[in-house]
Amino acid sequence: MAIEEKKEWKLQDFEIGKFLGEGKFGKVYLAREIESGFPVALKVIFKEKLDKYQFWEHLTREIVIQSSLQHPNVLRLFAWFHDETRIFLVLEYAANGELYKLLRSVGHFTEKRAATYVASLARALAYCHEKHVIHRDIKPENLLLDLDGRLKIADFGWAVQSNAKRHTMCGTIDYLAPEMVEKKAHDHGVDNWTLGILCYEFLYGMPPFEAADQYDTLRRIMKVDLHFPSTHYVSSEAKDLICKLLVKESSKRLSLKQILRHPWIMNNAEPSGCCNY
Numbered sequence: 001m002a003i004e005e006k007k008e009w010k011l012q013d014f015e016i017g018k019f020l021g022e023g024k025f026g027k028v029y030l031a032r033e034i035e036s037g038f039p040v041a042l043k044v045i046f047k048e049k050l051d052k053y054q055f056w057e058h059l060t061r062e063i064v065i066q067s068s069l070q071h072p073n074v075l076r077l078f079a080w081f082h083d084e085t086r087i088f089l090v091l092e093y094a095a096n097g098e099l100y101k102l103l104r105s106v107g108h109f110t111e112k113r114a115a116t117y118v119a120s121l122a123r124a125l126a127y128c129h130e131k132h133v134i135h136r137d138i139k140p141e142n143l144l145l146d147l148d149g150r151l152k153i154a155d156f157g158w159a160v161q162s163n164a165k166r167h168t169m170c171g172t173i174d175y176l177a178p179e180m181v182e183k184k185a186h187d188h189g190v191d192n193w194t195l196g197i198l199c200y201e202f203l204y205g206m207p208p209f210e211a212a213d214q215y216d217t218l219r220r221i222m223k224v225d226l227h228f229p230s231t232h233y234v235s236s237e238a239k240d241l242i243c244k245l246l247v248k249e250s251s252k253r254l255s256l257k258q259i260l261r262h263p264w265i266m267n268n269a270e271p272s273g274c275c276n277y
């Protein structure tokens with residue numbers, strides 16, 4: 001890592017490059033730290049927008065949590081600084097962009113690619129859970145890919161750092177675990193459920209409980225109304241893993257360690273975590 005940790009950063013320390021994308025709260029640019037030449041993604045957030053949408057708490061949480069995490073599959077937040085009107089986040093640059101876009105462009109992933117991403121996610125989540133961080137908003141839009149095709153979890157705005165069980169409903173509806181739909185207390189088991197949803201979506205191109213309206217999605221989640229379409233071949237080992245993650249009772253879901261030892265992961269995941277083919 002070539003970014004100095006303790007330095008007081010300012011915009012003049014960076015050369016701004018191409019526009020990378022836009023989120024609800026700001027724009028993201030490729031940038032280079034002038035002294036080291038190190039490429040980063042600079043997220044520019046307008047304070048006015050944070051006021052308007054009462055998003056200060058969300059951003060503060062994102063900054064505190066993400067800057068404390070260092071794992072190959074978690075997007076680094078190197079630093080942040082601000083001026084009168086804007087906040088700047090200095091982020092690790094993920095050159096291959098959103099996993100979501102890749103998934104939409106190819107329809108669905110091969111088993112090898114899907115297993116590699118699921119294993120990367122399981123390792124990253126195990127690291128986060130060890131630090132008592134539950135992400136709670138894992139979805140393809142929050143997953144980025146670096147130059148080597150390695151998966152990076154981004155956007156910790158909905159994450160919590162706590163040992164205790166939580167009650168807040170958050171996350172996108174398709175990825176909600178049953179205990180969150182019911183607004184029951186929940187713990188890190190919600191991220192394991194989401195891993196099952198993502199594994200399905202990687203292999204079939206859509207989340208398993210998708211429905212015409214949100215009420216129907218919630219009903220299907222609560223029933224664990226799981227079907228495997230026959231549009232294309234998916235191995236029985238992959239389906240076995242999905243069935244063992246999409247379990248209503250959170251304590252009965254496979255643990256992250258068990259996921260990494262599951263035969264489908266062992267036989268398919270790329271040990272390097274890189275998928276650049």
Ligand code: AMP
Binds near residue numbers: 023024041092095144
């Ligand atoms: P966000 O505001 O985080 O939703 O980011 C908006 C868009 O910018 C995303 O959809 C990505 O395409 C792009 N982007 C965000 N962060 C990065 C990053 N670290 N590296 C590369 N592209 C990024």
